[in-house]
Amino acid sequence: VFFIRDQEGKISRNDTILLWLGAFVFVICSFLYVVANRMTTAANAIFLQYTNPVWIIILGPFILKEKNTLIDYLTIIGVFAGMLLFFANELKSGTQNIDSVSMTGNIMAIISGFFMAFYTMLMRKQKNGSSVYSSMLSQLMGAIIFLPFLFTEKLPSTGSIVFITLTGLING
DSSP states (O other), X not given: OOSOBOTTSOBOHHXXXXXXXXXXXXXXXXXXXXXXXXXXXXXXXXXXXXXXXXXXXXXXXXXTOOOOOHHHHHHHHHHHHHHHHHHHHHHHHTOSOOOHHHHHHXXXXXXXXHHHHHHHHXXXXXXXXXXXXXXXXXXXXXXXXXXXXXXXXXXXXXXXXXXXXXXXXXXX
């Protein structure tokens, strides 16, 4: 589905824009996550991407027109406290060399978290189950956009391709 129609069968401009915008935002989110994962540790990339609730709390009143509550603000404090403890422990233990590449990866992961939050809010704005179509469209867009990059790197082994395919089928 590339267009969302209203009850009368006419193309709904606003819903179609939300469909395509949601798909595009998720492609950006995924791309930034992959880049972050290559530049920093997987743990950092995952951890920092999941700062998205903070972005939702900050941007929610503007995009979703929802009021924040005390628990929302406590969530922000908790997320930042967790990030501080995580990075303070990592630097203290010396397990990670914080160089410019790692720091850039960490920043990419945070930006990916921002786009994940934006994607989540766009999904909440979509009506009539069109968020499912937006998710499917994002997968198609990503495949088309990034297919050429498949040929710039060494191809994975047959076992890896089977594993990735099964993971996609089971998780999809």
